[in-house]
Amino acid sequence: MTGIGDDPFVTAVKPLVDAMGGEMLPPDEAGPDDVVLSWEGADVVAVRLPQLAESLDHILAAMARERGRPLAELDRKAKQQVVRTLEARGAFSVRHGVETVASALGVSRFTVYNYLNYVNEQRARAREGDERSRQDG
Structure with a gap:
């Protein structure tokens, strides 16, 4: 520099x-x-700025450093949290994003898709709960 x-x-x-x-x-x-x-x-x-794929690798490495161990060593709940965070950051819009994340987590692509579905179900339930609260209030 x-x-x-x-x-x-x-x-x-x-x-x-x-x-x-x-x-x-x-x-x-x-x-x-x-x-x-x-x-x-x-x-x-x-x-x-790095290319998007490089950014995903950088984000995954930072997440592993924050947790003090490789992401593949995390338990299921922690891996779901990683997927939730990555989904919020747009990681799965990157070409081969699911494959890259699956490899880092030590799981299959199918498992990552299941985690994404779980995240989306949680969001839908939270929205329904918010709507009910507004209707009841």
């Missing part, structure tokens, strides 16, 4: 860029798909 220095803005956005799996580079090295961030009227840093 040459040419950026210790700019306070760069320091402030670095954790976000790292969490997304992005790369920071000088604004004059930005390509057409990079995002140039400006502060107080000046271009400060360019961010090169």
Whole structure:
């Protein structure tokens, strides 16, 4: 990351860029798909975002680090929570997302689809409960 220095803005956005799996580079090295961030009227840093598939791998690795062990070692309930979180982040809109998640969790694609169905059933039940509460209230 040459040419950026210790700019306070760069320091402030670095954790976000790292969490997304992005790369920071000088604004004059930005390509057409990079995002140039400006502060107080000046271009400060360019961010090169990863491809969606790379982002999913990055998210899975971060989730494993947060839990302190490989995702495949989690119990069923924890794996369902991982799928719920990934579904909310749009992970399954990525090509081969289900396969990638299944591999990380150490389960079959069929199991991931079952977890997704379970998540959707829970949401539907919660919505029905909210509607009943509004009708009763």
